[in-house]
Amino acid sequence: CTKNFEKYNTDNTGISTGQLKPDYNDVGIYLLQAERSIINFSGGGDPNSYQVQQNLNADIFSGYFMSPNPFNGGLNNSNYFMMTGWNGEAMKVGYLNIMSPISKLRANRTDTAYPAVWAVAQIIQIAGMSRVTDIYGPIPYSKAGASKSDIPYDSQEEIYKRFFLELDTATANLQNFINKGETLPFSFANFDMVYSGDFTKWLQFANSLRLRLALHIVKADEATAKAQAEKALNPANGGVITANSGNMAVRVGGSFTNPLVYIDRNWADTRIGADIACYLNGYNDPRISAYLGKSTDKTITSQYIGIRSGAVTGSNIKDDYIGYSALGSAFSLTTPIQIMTAAEVYFLQAEVALRGWANAGGSAQEMYNQGVTTSMNQWNVAIGNYLSDATSTPAAYVDPKFPANDKAAQSAITIKWDDAALFDVKMERLITQKWIAMFPEGQEAWTEHRRTGYPKLFPVAHNQSGGVVKDDEGVRRLPYPQQEYNTNATELKKGISLLGDADNAATRVWWDKK
Amino acid sequence: KTYSQTVSISGRHLSLYEVFNTISKQTGYEFVYDAKLLDSKGAVNINAQGQNLSEVLDKCLNDKALTYSIMDKIIVISPKKAPREVAPAPIAATPVTGTVTDSAGHPLQNVSIQVKGTSRGAMTDASGHFSLDVQPTDVLVISYIGFDKQEVTIGANTNLNIRLAESNKQLGTVVVTALGIKRSEKSITYAAQQVSGVELTKAKDPNLMNTLNGKVAGLTISSSSSGVGGSAKVILRGSKSGLNTNQALYVIDGMPMNNTLTNQPNSSYGGSTAYDGGDPISNMNPEDIESISILKGASAAALYGSQGANGVVLITTKSGKAGRTTISYASGFTLSQAAYKPEFQNSYGVSRTGSTQSWGDKLTTKAHNNLDDFFQTGTNATNAISLAGGTEKTQTYFSYANTSARGIQPTNKLGRNNISFKETGKFLNDKLTAEADVNYITQKIDNTPLSGLYFNPLTGLYLYPRGTDLSQYKSDFEISDASRNGLMVQKWPFHEDVQQNPWWILNRNPNKLNRNRLLLNASLKYEINKYLSIQARGSVDRMNDVYDQKLYADNNSYLAPLNGGYVYQNLTTNQQYGDLLLNFNVPFGKEWRVTGVVGGAIRDLKNSGEKFNSGKEGLHIANVFTLNNFTAMNSVNSGTLPDNHSQYQSVFGSANISFKDWFYVDLTARNDWSSNLAFTPTLSYFYPSVGLNVILSSVTRLPEWVSFAKVRGSYAQVGSSPQTYQSYPARNSLGAEGSIIGNTIAPFTDLKPEKTNSLEFGTEWRFFNNRLSVDATYYKTNTKNQTMLIAASWASYYDYYYINAGNIQNQGVEAVVRYDVFRDSKLTWNTGLNFATNQNRIIELAPGVDDFTLTGASGSNYSSKFRVGGSFGDIYGNVLKKDAQGRIVINSDGAPTKQDGGMVKIGNSNTKFQLGWNNNLGYKHFTLSMLIDGKFGGKVMSVTQSMMDQYGVSKVSGDARDAGGVKINGVDGSGNAVTSIDAQKWYTTIGGREAISGEYMYNATTVRLREVALGYTVPLKDIFIKALKFSLTGRNLIYFYKKAPFDPELTMSTANGLSGVDIFMQPALRSYGLSLNATF
CATH class of the missing domain: 3.55.50.30 (Phage tail protein beta-alpha-beta fold)
Structure with a gap:
């Protein structure tokens, strides 16, 4: 008698798709998982995934953070010894935690039943996967999830084209939903840890994201960049984020904690980078106390001091740098996880204006000033006469414990906008302020640093890449994970030929080349 | 009768x-x-x-x-037993008396004593006594079924104490085979080896399986490093399956035991939940065991179905005997200590203040030996009493045993109580036999040592900078923290995940495992007629495990939250088994006979339980270890545990056809229906076996000196069902706060059961009146259709998917040679050699798949995986970058570098061949047994050594500094030869947990004096105590040859992964014991 066999062989602790149907959990819970994975904290308390997804690569390469921990005997990403075991996490999270749950929404017909919800899902997917392609270059995208093996790679150019098309659909669906005043049979707010179900804000984020992606590719495909940026900023399409209340940030609570704060507070595995500390110190930036705590090392005077990237080597112990600046007063374990801010959008608009494209919304200077002001507001600090400071320049780095790491300031760029300056100077000023404003989101900061060269960062103190990565170029991408070599080797090989050069940290991705 | x-x-x-x-x-x-x-x-x-x-x-x-x-x-x-009456008295006869006992000192009744060359003789009484009138020149021939015949010359002795040695291989030995069917040994068509209960109790170990090590050809036992109460990994003829268990099946009195593999470490980190749950077999009281027979191959086990594919360990327990009432008492006390310790350098101190490493200046005085402050002498005390007796109609056996042990790591303790009661009765004119057996076991294990990098006291103990006396952290492992209003926190100067205060870990991260187990067996057998009998049996094996771990506030912040953590798990494993057998025994004509069985069986295995782990969320109030104090219940760590409910229904039949007494054919067939195949196209699988056996010595005339010759061959197929839920893993599970975690393993609805095809040939020869015997077997098994978990490209939206594929081959030779050097005088000496070699090869996996990972590489440069052309347990790691001439490439910093392109195969931990040499000597009242065994070949990795080198605490790192550097054959960037490299540069680059593991592979060959037992039987006559024996025993006494810095036989996990690697395992033990056996 085998009639009970199926019952016996069903995991009693599992949740079937059918069990998710009531209360529309089969829509909402998948969406929540994807939202929580762009910067990954979807597992709950343990921020291990985020640490290798972002904190031990982009957060360091962006100049925001540095780890005091001499991982792997002092040889690791922070000094360009690229860790195979770490550098696949972003890809893993992208597919398993973002694309996979979103594919389930398509499987359960959310795309046709609730096109506006599906639009949000697509926007989340693009927000997440754009970061993944920005890290590696070509990745499987159009055929992801289609088979168990031999999954083809798309070129980064193709992926970006697809992002724009998908954004077209998503924004159209959202506009349709908003304009028709449609309603959903369930409360979308329960499933939306970003905008609490406000589709207008999703539409503005979608347009802002389009603008961000457009500028990413300006070097490789200026025509598309211009067209997409103008489309994003065209008021007819719904507008972009204009106020801090529209910031894209994922709320945390309960078992979920802000993973960056967690590894800063609980693990002491991350500290402020020398670059952001020197810029803020040099500019007397009022945001400094929000961003940075003062050093707690008993052997040095209390100050805002970061760790220079690559400074921690095998001869260091964790205690050497653990007392340098940690995250500042603005951060707690329940701080929402910031993906995109109004300030960033103003800086993007400033660049659009600078490039002379349409729909910028104002002059470069206006947008620049608006960006800085919006950022100051975001962090609740008084701006003072910051915008008129034409003399302060970034500070040099003085390592109070290890003078060998001292380094002169890499830039003399000041704060006050100078419309008469050369394009490159304007770009540096603009991107530098944007970089300060985007803190602590290192992934986008690293992308923009690669694209523009700004802000100018200290060269790595020790370069353990074996000559692969040049000091003055820095890490341009992460190598593909070993997992892909093991599981998808044939297609990966084609992917590497789409990349156009060796699969290492020195190869530039498509948008990073002229 | x-x-x-x-x-x-x-x-x-x-x-x-x-x-x-x-x-x-x-x-x-x-x-x-x-x-x-x-x-x-x-x-x-x-x-x-x-x-x-x-x-x-x-x-x-x-x-x-x-x-x-x-x-x-x-x-x-x-x-024939000689007549009890004394024959006509010869001239000047002198009366002699004597006692005959077995080697354990138990008296033997009805032993035949015969004066050689005459018909005169006597038989022993219930207490083993006899008396006989003889002449001094007479020689007595003492013979008894199941024992070696012995001849004793009378001489001047008038009181003889004769000890008979059990002959494991006596002709006419009856072996217990599948389903508890007893058969004459010579008729079986496959390799089986029987071990008497005495072997298990001779030199005791808290885990009785460890006492079989080295005694059975083809049996590989790896003991776990989990201290007292730890499991043993028992593999017959090599590992076959990647995901399914490779361990032998245990069968008690014909019914399969629940030997569910308990929790095992599964990563190099170890950690608070990676404890060893203890194997069910180790719960048994060895004194209850009458004998063990090991059915090595699939043929032997074909009737047991899936579970038997890895061989079977058949355990026959003691029963009461009609007409003889005995009370036995056995007591043993064993002391144990670490058999070796890591080697430290004692001359260089800490690198600089606050550093965790020892690359500093020369010490002024020799470094303190911190290990002596840590390890203690382990003890193991066992006391067992048994009562056996009965009449022709009913027999009773009762036993109670208590085991109390402590490990060499302080706070590691084991306490176990076993109660067993067995009753056999005959009814309805003796046609109906009823038997029931109840075993109740309670076991408590405190502070199982956790191997790996986390929560392991040995990391801090070994890595702490040299030159510091750690005893300051022993007496005061905690200090009051004013900022927490006097909360006692860990006293330790480092914040490193891999090392904490060893005594803090012992006292403030305590774990506890309580087991309650009830094992019930019942059987009814009815003789229908002379050809047929019918039997119904049932058993329940219910095991409840409660695991509890308290993590006090102020562990390293990586490992536990600020206010501490708590893990509580309550798991009940319940196995119910029932079968119905029709036994037949039908002669055809004068010379043919068919015996056999047809039957059906059902086995149902189900877990139920729950687990609570406060996880990263931690506790509200420090050091309050209750579920109420959890800050959150995160479903990732806590909740209802999967039932893993499996049910197997089977029908089977076997026929043993014999012709005269020299030709035997065995046929078996079995069909299983497994619930684990639900959601797949077929729910059942069928498998047959055939065996053939010819007694050459009965067919043809062989020379006189050949006493016996037999050839045998068999072919068997054994199917094996997948594990629960593999065919359709739950699509979602609950994560934190009601979130959903999508399963990253793809469903596998076209799953097929695994099949092992096994072929074996063997031959058995005895010479010189059975004095020399040789038994040799060749076997080959191919395991196909394995369920394998294959890493997927993440872009498939899965981490893993299952495939059915592969062909894993094990082939090998086993041989047992025994020789009775002396057996005719007061001195007896028999010696035996057992040899086994197994070659494992991965012939194929699947199209497009040539890799299958058993243990991932996370956290260390050790990975265990299959690759086509390789073999089970291949170890992968990183190696040094070398140039075309094999010179180590030195980079511009003057350091060696890692070869690009990931991990490569750097060895395999499997033993190439094993050799065991067993000796039993008897002289007057003394017995001496000695076992030397060697495992040859294979390579193992030591992450312990690698980390000790990186930290500069190891002896080699000190010697290299003394020598002014490490001698290497290297080359720098400009092509110049480099012959020496700074010791610190070298070891800090190649050492450590994530460095160049290829430099940390060691030859696994080990030859040891495994076991020595010296026994003395006190000569007693006609007093209250019938037999009394004392023994001195030693285990693992001497390593004659060992190159690895640890005992390669130890294993971190008794599951399939983590083999051949030492990550801060507790050292192997050397033990000395004293035991007493008394019979009343």
Whole structure:
């Protein structure tokens, strides 16, 4: 008698798709998982995934953070010894935690039943996967999830084209939903840890994201960049984020904690980078106390001091740098996880204006000033006469414990906008302020640093890449994970030929080349 | 004795063989005898009609110097016991008295004592005593079934104490085979090896399986490093399966035991939940075991189905005996200590203040030996009492045993109580036999040592900078923290995940595992007629484990939250088994006979339980270890545990066809329905086996010095069902706060059951009146359709998917040679060699798949995986970058570098061959046994050494500094040869947990003095105590050869992964014991 066999062989602790149907959990819970994975904290308390997804690569390469921990005997990403075991996490999270749950929404017909919800899902997917392609270059995208093996790679150019098309659909669906005043049979707010179900804000984020992606590719495909940026900023399409209340940030609570704060507070595995500390110190930036705590090392005077990237080597112990600046007063374990801010959008608009494209919304200077002001507001600090400071320049780095790491300031760029300056100077000023404003989101900061060269960062103190990565170029991408070599080797090989050069940290991705 | 069967036989000049055959046909009894016994015994004239069996046998054998005994349905014919009456007294006869015992000192009843060359003799009474009038020149021949014959010259002795050695391989030995069916050993068609209970209790170990190590050819036992109460990994003829268990099946009195593999470490981190749950077999009281027979191959086990594919360990427990009441008491006390310790450098101190490393200046005084402050002497005290007795109708066995042990790591303790009660009764004119057996076991293990990098006291103990006396952290492992209003926090200067205060870990991260186990067996057997009997059996094996771990506030912040953590798990594993067997035994014609069984069985295995782990969320109030104090219940760590409910339904049949007494064919067939195949196209699988056996010595005339010769061969197929839920893993599970975690393993609805095809040939020869015996077997098994978990490209939205594929081959040779060097005088000495070699090869995996990972590489540069062309347990790691000439490439910093392109195969931990040499000596009242065994070949990795080198605490790192650097064959960037490199540069680059593991592979060959036991039997006569024996024992006494810095036999996990790597395992033990056995 085998009639009970199926019952016996069903995991009693599992949740079937059918069990998710009531209360529309089969829509909402998948969406929540994807939202929580762009910067990954979807597992709950343990921020291990985020640490290798972002904190031990982009957060360091962006100049925001540095780890005091001499991982792997002092040889690791922070000094360009690229860790195979770490550098696949972003890809893993992208597919398993973002694309996979979103594919389930398509499987359960959310795309046709609730096109506006599906639009949000697509926007989340693009927000997440754009970061993944920005890290590696070509990745499987159009055929992801289609088979168990031999999954083809798309070129980064193709992926970006697809992002724009998908954004077209998503924004159209959202506009349709908003304009028709449609309603959903369930409360979308329960499933939306970003905008609490406000589709207008999703539409503005979608347009802002389009603008961000457009500028990413300006070097490789200026025509598309211009067209997409103008489309994003065209008021007819719904507008972009204009106020801090529209910031894209994922709320945390309960078992979920802000993973960056967690590894800063609980693990002491991350500290402020020398670059952001020197810029803020040099500019007397009022945001400094929000961003940075003062050093707690008993052997040095209390100050805002970061760790220079690559400074921690095998001869260091964790205690050497653990007392340098940690995250500042603005951060707690329940701080929402910031993906995109109004300030960033103003800086993007400033660049659009600078490039002379349409729909910028104002002059470069206006947008620049608006960006800085919006950022100051975001962090609740008084701006003072910051915008008129034409003399302060970034500070040099003085390592109070290890003078060998001292380094002169890499830039003399000041704060006050100078419309008469050369394009490159304007770009540096603009991107530098944007970089300060985007803190602590290192992934986008690293992308923009690669694209523009700004802000100018200290060269790595020790370069353990074996000559692969040049000091003055820095890490341009992460190598593909070993997992892909093991599981998808044939297609990966084609992917590497789409990349156009060796699969290492020195190869530039498509948008990073002229 | 009366038997209800009647026999009708008449004729003149019948051969004994014909008589036996006729009786056999009529009664269903099988005869077991040495064919040589029937030689020159003359013919039989008989006329019996409807007489009972024993009458007929008595008549036939009366004048033939033969006797018989009946066990179950088997009649064993043996040389006649000499008549009790003393024959006409010879001149000047002197009376001698004596006692005959087995090697453990238990008295033997009904032993035949015969004066050589005469018909005079005597038999021993219930207390093993005899008396006989003899002349000093006489030689006594002492013989007893199941024991080696012994000859004793009287000389001046008038009080003899004779100890008979059990012969494991006596002709006519009855072995217990599948389903508890007893068969004569010579008729079986596959390799089986029997070990008496004495071997298990000779030199005790808290885990009884460890005492079999080195004694059985083809059996590989790896003990875990989990201290007292730890599991043992028991593999017969090599590992076969990647995901399914490779361990042997345990069968107690014919019914499969629940040997569910308990929790095991599964990563190099170890950690708070990676404890060893203890294997169910180790719970048994070894004193309850009568004998163990090991069925090595699939053929032997085909009737047990899936579970038997890895071989079977059949355990026969003791029962009460009719007419003999004995009370036995056994007591043992063992002391143990670390058999070796890591080697430290004692001359260089800490690198600089606050550093965790020891690359500093020369010390002014020799570094303190911190290990002596840590390890303690382990103890193991066992006390067991048993009562056995009964009448012809009912027999009773009762036993109680207590084991109390402590490990060499302080706070590691084991306490176990076993109660066993067995009752056998005969009803309905002896046609119905009922038997029931109850075992209750409680076991408590405190502070199982956790291997790996986390929560392991050994990391801090070993890595702490040299030159510091750690005893300051022993007496005060915690200090008051004013900022937390006096909360006691860990005293330790480092914040490193891999090292904490060892004594803090012992006292403030305590774990506890309590087991309650009830094992019930019952059986009813009814004799329908002389050809048929029917039997119904059932068993329940219910095991409840409660695991509890408290993590006090102020562990390293990586490992536990600020206020501490708590883990509580309550798991009940319940196995129910039932079968119905129809046994038949039918003669055809004069020379053919078919015996066998058809039946059906059902086995149902289910877990139920829950687990709570406060996880990263931690506790509200520090150091309050209750579920109420959890800040959150995160479903990732806590909740209802999966039932893993499996049900197997089977029908099976076997037939053993014999022709005369020299040709045997075995056929078996079995079909299983497994619930684990639900959601797949077929729910069942079928598998047959065939075996053939010819007794050459009975077919043809062999030279006189060949006592016995047999060839055998068999082919078997055994199917094996997948694990629960593999065919359709739950699509979602609950994560934190009601979130959903999508399953990253793809469903596998076209799953097929695994199949093992096994072929074996063997031969057995005995020479010189059975004095020398050789038994050799060649086998080859191919395991196909394995369920393998294959890493997927993440872009498939899965981490893993299952495939059915592969062909894993194990082939090897096993041989056992025994020789009785002395057996005819006061001195007995038998020696035996067992040899086994197994070669494992991955012939194929699947198209497009050439890689299957058993243990991932996370956290260390160790990975265990399959690759086509490789073998089970291949170790992968990183190696040094070398140039075309094999020179180590030195980079611009003057350091060696890692070869690009990921991990490569750097060795395999499998032993190439094993050799065991067992000796048993007896002289007067003394016995001495000694076992030397060697495991040859294989390579193992030591992450312990690698980390000690990186931290500069190891002896090699100190020696290299003394020598001014490490000698290497290297080359720098500009092509110049580099012959020496700074010790610190070298070891900090190649050492550590994530560095160049290829430099940390060691030859696994180990030769050791495994076991020595010296026994003394106190000569006693006619007093209250019938037998008394003392023994001194030692285990793992000497490593004659060992190159690795740890004992390669130890394993972190008894599951399939983590083999051949030492990540801060507790050292292997050396132990010394004293035991006492008394019989009343």
